[in-house]
Amino acid sequence: QKEVEQNSGPLSVPEGAIASLNCTYSDRGSQSFFWYRQYSGKSPELIMFIYSNGDKEDGRFTAQLNKASQYVSLLIRDSQPSDSATYLCAVVLNAGNNRKLIWGLGTSLAVNP
Amino acid sequence: DTEVTQTPKHLVMGMTNKKSLKCEQHMGHRAMYWYKQKAKKPPELMFVYSYEKLSINESVPSRFSPECPNSSLLNLHLHALQPEDSALYLCASSQLSQGRVNEKLFFGSGTQLSVL
Numbered sequence: 001q002k003e004v005e006q007n008s009g010p011l012s013v014p015e016g017a018i019a020s021l022n023c024t025y026s027d028r029g030s031q032s033f034f035w036y037r038q039y040s041g042k043s044p045e046l047i048m049f050i051y052s053n054g055d056k057e058d059g060r061f062t063a064q065l066n067k068a069s070q071y072v073s074l075l076i077r078d079s080q081p082s083d084s085a086t087y088l089c090a091v092v093l094n095a096g097n098n099r100k101l102i103w104g105l106g107t108s109l110a111v112n113p
Numbered sequence: 114d115t116e117v118t119q120t121p122k123h124l125v126m127g128m129t130n131k132k133s134l135k136c137e138q139h140m141g142h143r144a145m146y147w148y149k150q151k152a153k154k155p156p157e158l159m160f161v162y163s164y165e166k167l168s169i170n171e172s173v174p175s176r177f178s179p180e181c182p183n184s185s186l187l188n189l190h191l192h193a194l195q196p197e198d199s200a201l202y203l204c205a206s207s208q209l210s211q212g213r214v215n216e217k218l219f220f221g222s223g224t225q226l227s228v229l
Contacts, residue, residue: 034216043203043220044156088155092216101216103155 003027004091006104014112019076021107023089026070032092033065033072038106039085048074079111119204119221127229128194134224136187136204144214145187147179148203150223156203162187163209194228201225 005024013019021035032051036044050056050063050072062075072091076083089104117138126132136145144163148156161169162181176198178190187204205218 032216036218043201043223044218045220046217049217090155090216099213099216101158101218105155106153 003093003102004089004104006087006089006107008105009108010110011107012110012112013079015079015081017079017111019079019083019109019111021074021076021087021089021109022071023073023091023104024071025089025091025102027091027093027102028067028070029094030067030091031094033063034090034101035061035063035072035074036088036090037085038088044088076109079109081111081113084109084111117204117206117219117221119202119224121224122222123225123227125227125229126191126194128196130194131190131192133191134189134202134204134226136189136221137185138206138219138221139185140206140219141184141208142206142219143184143209144207145181146205146207146218147177147187147189148205148220150201150203160189161214163214168214191226194226196228199226199228 003026035048037047038044048063050065056063060077064073086106086108088106090101093100093102120135147159150156158171159173160179165181176193180188201223203223204221207218208215
């Protein structure tokens with residue numbers, strides 16, 4: 001089982017719809033969860049982070065965390081064509097005294113006008 | 114200033130060349146990172162510097178040599194690379210929390226490296 005799993009997509013949604021991106025992780029002890037957005041040919045950009053169970057909202061973005069089920073999701077409301085990008089889920093894996101950021105393979109999102 | 118600046122943006126080098134990638138940040142971050150990214154793959158950690166000291170080396174071949182001259186600068190020296198080393202090389206920085214790396218990373222725009 002991969003440590004961080006994402007559906008590679010592409011996920012295609014119409015403009016104005018809600019895009020839902022999901023991520024599951026294997027380490028029950030993980031405490032920190034991040035969503036990075038990467039446009040084609042550009043570098044990753046942090047858009048959301050979440051540490052506690054529940055929802056965290058920032059503008060059109062909502063991150064949802066369920067530690068019991070070991071999943072974290074990202075909702076994008078009122079999707080815009082400019083949201084078309086790859087979304088990378090990253091989870092901190094605790095291994096003894098070491099912390100390591102484990103990346104999913106990313107989900108490609110296409111928002112169609 | 115919330116930028117991480119990387120130079121050069123593009124680099125083509127032969128397998129016998131020596132070149133260096135440079136990275137600079139002025140956000141006061143005390144952790145700096147080198148990542149390698151291949152097309153359609155996530156970033157792959159290479160090195161982490163904390164307080165200008167190398168804290169993590171992810172078993173990177175010695176043909177890659179990192180250097181952190183001060184808290185704002187990070188270099189990656191390249192020598193005798195192989196064609197499979199062609200990739201996007203990303204520099205990132207972050208704050209340290211209680212001496213531990215904080216995974217809220219700020220990435221530079223990257224150097225697209227081609228090894229012929």
